Amino acid sequence: MKSLVLVGFMGAGKSTVGRIVAERRNMAFIDSDAVIEARAGKRISEIFAQDGEPAFRALERAVVIELAKEPDAVIATGGGAFVDPAVREALGRMTVTAYLCAPFDVLWDRIARGTDRPLAAGEDARRRLSALYTSRLASYEQARIVVDATLSPAEAAEELLRKYDECLREQQVK
Numbered sequence: 001m002k003s004l005v006l007v008g009f010m011g012a013g014k015s016t017v018g019r020i021v022a023e024r025r026n027m028a029f030i031d032s033d034a035v036i037e038a039r040a041g042k043r044i045s046e047i048f049a050q051d052g053e054p055a056f057r058a059l060e061r062a063v064v065i066e067l068a069k070e071p072d073a074v075i076a077t078g079g080g081a082f083v084d085p086a087v088r089e090a091l092g093r094m095t096v097t098a099y100l101c102a103p104f105d106v107l108w109d110r111i112a113r114g115t116d117r118p119l120a121a122g123e124d125a126r127r128r129l130s131a132l133y134t135s136r137l138a139s140y141e142q143a144r145i146v147v148d149a150t151l152s153p154a155e156a157a158e159e160l161l162r163k164y165d166e167c168l169r170e171q172q173v174k
């Protein structure tokens with residue numbers, strides 16, 4: 001069965017909702033950021049600080065395209081992964097993609113409560129991230145499924161499962 005891949009901006013709940021979906025369906029849950037950290041042997045924030053964002057993006061591209069080949073998994077990606085055209089192409093072909101969608105203000109509230117996100121650090125983070133969010137929307141909207149990420153994680157998981165099943169049924173009919 002094609003894996004389900006969650007995309008969307010930081011704070012959308014990709015990992016939280018992904019874990020619930022995986023548990024409900026007895027599927028493996030994979031967090032691409034965790035795989036990147038294991039492979040690099042350091043935290044994402046350290047990769048950004050020591051090697052730079054382009055090095056992180058290259059590693060992210062390689063890891064996510066490799067993970068796309070895994071069947072029967074729920075995969076949460078980092079917020080920038082689906083912006084890369086090669087990643088979008090691979091995920092679109094090999095998986096069912098789902099965009100967890102919420103207005104920027106909702107996401108910012110969640111991001112501001114978290115730590116360890118290099119892009120959210122430093123001066124003027126709200127303004128920078130708001131512009132980044134806007135620039136990424138057209139990429140996220142290319143996902144196969146869209147789920148309302150302002151719902152509670154349990155409700156979003158429910159909606160996601162319903163749409164994923166619908167999608168798998170359509171593919172069987174084809």
Ligand code: S3P
Binds near residue numbers: 011077078079
């Ligand atoms: C990023 C999002 C992060 C992580 C990295 C870059 C982004 O993942 O991959 O800090 O470019 O949006 P989450 O979306 O899980 O926070």
